[in-house]
Amino acid sequence: MTTTKRGRPRSFDREVALVQATLLFWQHGYEGTSVADLTAAMGISPPSLYAAFGDKRALFTEVVDRYGSTFGAFMGNALAEESDARTGFARMLDEAAVSYTDPTHPAGCLVISAATNYSPATADVERDLRTRRAANIGSFEERLNEAKALGSLPAGTDTRALAVYFAAVVQGLSQQARDGATTEELRRVAAYAMAVWPDPSS
Amino acid sequence: MTTTKRGRPRSFDREVALVQATLLFWQHGYEGTSVADLTAAMGISPPSLYAAFGDKRALFTEVVDRYGSTFGAFMGNALAEESDARTGFARMLDEAAVSYTDPTHPAGCLVISAATNYSPATADVERDLRTRRAANIGSFEERLNEAKALGSLPAGTDTRALAVYFAAVVQGLSQQARDGATTEELRRVAAYAMAVWPDPSS
DNA sequence: TGGATTTTACAGCGATCGCTAAAGAATGCG
DNA sequence: CGCATTCTTTAGCGATCGCTGTAAAATCCA
Numbered sequence: 001m002t003t004t005k006r007g008r009p010r011s012f013d014r015e016v017a018l019v020q021a022t023l024l025f026w027q028h029g030y031e032g033t034s035v036a037d038l039t040a041a042m043g044i045s046p047p048s049l050y051a052a053f054g055d056k057r058a059l060f061t062e063v064v065d066r067y068g069s070t071f072g073a074f075m076g077n078a079l080a081e082e083s084d085a086r087t088g089f090a091r092m093l094d095e096a097a098v099s100y101t102d103p104t105h106p107a108g109c110l111v112i113s114a115a116t117n118y119s120p121a122t123a124d125v126e127r128d129l130r131t132r133r134a135a136n137i138g139s140f141e142e143r144l145n146e147a148k149a150l151g152s153l154p155a156g157t158d159t160r161a162l163a164v165y166f167a168a169v170v171q172g173l174s175q176q177a178r179d180g181a182t183t184e185e186l187r188r189v190a191a192y193a194m195a196v197w198p199d200p201s202s
Numbered sequence: 203m204t205t206t207k208r209g210r211p212r213s214f215d216r217e218v219a220l221v222q223a224t225l226l227f228w229q230h231g232y233e234g235t236s237v238a239d240l241t242a243a244m245g246i247s248p249p250s251l252y253a254a255f256g257d258k259r260a261l262f263t264e265v266v267d268r269y270g271s272t273f274g275a276f277m278g279n280a281l282a283e284e285s286d287a288r289t290g291f292a293r294m295l296d297e298a299a300v301s302y303t304d305p306t307h308p309a310g311c312l313v314i315s316a317a318t319n320y321s322p323a324t325a326d327v328e329r330d331l332r333t334r335r336a337a338n339i340g341s342f343e344e345r346l347n348e349a350k351a352l353g354s355l356p357a358g359t360d361t362r363a364l365a366v367y368f369a370a371v372v373q374g375l376s377q378q379a380r381d382g383a384t385t386e387e388l389r390r391v392a393a394y395a396m397a398v399w400p401d402p403s404s
Numbered sequence: 405t406g407g408a409t410t411t412t413a414c415a416g417c418g419a420t421c422g423c424t425a426a427a428g429a430a431t432g433c434g
Numbered sequence: 435c436g437c438a439t440t441c442t443t444t445a446g447c448g449a450t451c452g453c454t455g456t457a458a459a460a461t462c463c464a
Contacts, residue, residue, distance in 0.1 A: 007410025008460040029319025031233060035452055045413055046453070052411095056452065112377070116318045117231025130381050161390035164383060168374025168391055175314070175373045176366060179332050188363035189370055196397045209440025210430040237422055247443060248423070254441095258422065 014052055017042040022063045026106040030060055030115045030125050060114075060125065064132070067110050074099060075170075079139065085147035089140075089166060090194050096170055097186035100177035108174035111136075137167045154198050162196070169193045216254055219244040224265045229308040232262055232317045232327050262316075262327065266334070269312050276301060277372075281341065287349035291342075291368060292396045298372055299388035302379035310376035313338075339369045356400050364398070371395045 020041040024033045035056055039046050053059040074095045082088035100108050111132050118126040141163035147153045173186050181189075222243040226235045237258055241248050255261040276297045284290035302310050313334050320328040343365035349355045375388050383391075 004462065005410090006408075006462050008412070010411065011460095028321050032319040032321035032324075034450080036450080047414095047455095048412065050453070113318050116315050116377075116380070117234040119230050119234035122234075133381060158390055158394075161387060161394055164378060164387055165374075165391045165394045168378050168395075169370060170374075171377040172367075172370025172372070172374040175318075175377075176370050178318070179335055181366060185363060185366055188360055189367045192360075192363055192367045192398050193370075196394050206432065207440090208432055208438075210442070212441065213430095236420080238420080249425095249444095250442070252423070 010048075010052070012042065012044050012048070017044065017049075017052070018063065018066060021059055022067060022110070023106060025060060025063050025114055026067075026110045029113065031117070031119070031122055057125065061128070064111065064114075064129070068132070071099065071105065072109065072111060075136070076139070079143050085143055085152055086194075086197050088143065089197070090190075093166075093169060093173070093190035093193055094187055096173050097177075097190045098183055100174050101181065101183040101186060107180075108178040109170070112171050112174045113178060133167070137163050140166050152200055154200060157198050162198075165196060212250075212254065214244065214246050214250070219246065219251075219254070220265065220268060223261055224269060224312070225308060227262060227265050227316055228269075228312045231315065233319070233321070233324055259327065263330070266313065266316075266331070270334070273301065273307065274311065274313060277338070278341070281345050287345055287354055288396075288399050290345065291399070292392075295368075295371060295375070295392035295395055296389055298375050299379075299392045300385055302376055303383065303385040303388060309382075310380040311372070314373050314376045315380060335369070339365050342368050354402055356402060359400050364400075367398060368395075 021038055024037055024041055028037070035046060035049065038056070038059070039049055042049065049059070053062060075092055078092035078095060079085075079088045082091055096109075111129055115122060115126045115129050141159050144153060144157070144159040144162055148155065148157050148159060153159070169190075173189065176186060176189070223240055226239055226243055230239070237248060237251065240258075240261070241251055244251065251261070255264060277294055280294035280297060281287075281290045284293055298311075313331055317324060317328045317331050343361050346355060346359070346361040346364055350357065350359055350361060355361070371392075375391065378388060378391070
């Protein structure tokens with residue numbers, strides 16, 4: 001019943017190769033990373049890449065999926081694990097400031113910066129990332145609506161605008177990190193940004 | 203003394219061609235816009251483009267310079283024309299929300315979004331835009347320091363962090379606009395963002 | 405051991421990239 | 435007019451793009 005692996009075994013670690021690809025796409029974006037760059041970093045030849053991952057587009061999708069469940073997981077975690085919404089958003093922004101400037105990997109957020117200049121050839125890649133960002137805003141708004149229902153946000157709060165605001169701040173932090181801002185600078189920015197949180201007694 | 207123009211006259215309007223190039227670079231970014239795209243939009247052949255503008259890189263620089271004195275001029279104007287700093291920043295954010303979603307031209311800010319994915323080949327382009335963004339933050343900080351000296355900001359205000367905050371919000375507005383946010387949405391975000399402004403009585 | 409299976413490296417496909425040599429066309433000057 | 439000057443078009447340069455045909459190498463099963 002147990003089926004054994006037939007044929008010549010793969011000569012490289014698929015997971016390690018995926019991490020290498022992640023770092024390249026993260027730093028240079030989808031268009032800015034060539035298949036030659038990828039194969040060089042992975043230490044394999046093009047046919048091996050195509051056999052293991054499909055094509056460049058499919059590899060990128062796999063990279064982004066993995067990114068969301070690893071480097072990008074702090075966002076959802078902060079909102080989900082903190083019972084107080086305000087504390088959750090504050091933690092999310094502060095952790096973004098720290099993560100986006102972490103010197104052990106490229107700066108900023110891959111989902112935000114990997115496909116910003118949409119040419120016709122990469123329109124679907126951009127649409128994909130845009131959809132993920134929209135889903136993010138949706139989860140922000142959902143969390144804010146929850147808080148409003150519980151009374152920790154004023155009844156008149158414009159949760160849609162507030163959700164877009166937080167998304168904009170996160171994107172701003174990502175861009176600033178890529179522009180060379182320091183961790184401490186961005187943490188202070190994150191702290192400032194939380195001053196927008198509406199007074200629940202109003 | 204007056205030197206007359208010799209040789210065959212140019213068959214296209216240089217200013218009009220520059221605007222066409224601006225729209226392309228604005229929408230698709232530096233790398234995402236090919237010379238073939240440019241010549242097609244301008245209605246000219248490659249040698250004419252190179253004779254009139256140098257090369258793709260020089261054309262882009264000219265486009266960005268022109269952008270700063272036209273589409274992007276509202277920023278400096280808002281800060282310079284309003285005697286009250288808070289009013290100036292509020293106006294800047296609100297006008298950014300309107301301008302970045304103006305349907306008569308591509309969404310967002312060209313300086314922010316035209317070169318985000320830095321490959322080795324375009325490293326100097328990115329450095330150029332990064333320098334311009336840094337100069338922007340510097341002018342923000344300068345304006346805030348001025349306000350602090352005049353007492354319209356608390357003495358303990360972290361003007362550096364506040365300047366980076368406003369830059370981050372502007373970049374967030376640009377990104378959100380490119381992601382399809384509406385004018386009204388972004389204006390509400392801009393209004394929310396001003397809540398960070400420190401209470402001068404504290 | 406022989407055959408089926410899978411991955412490997414080598415080489416190169418057509419298309420596009422930024423850019424330019426070459427020669428003809430349109431002007432002002434003398 | 436004849437010449438110098440400048441812009442024009444045609445055509446194509448070498449390099450790189452994403453991707454693949456081909457055949458040898460390495461494994462498991464019978």
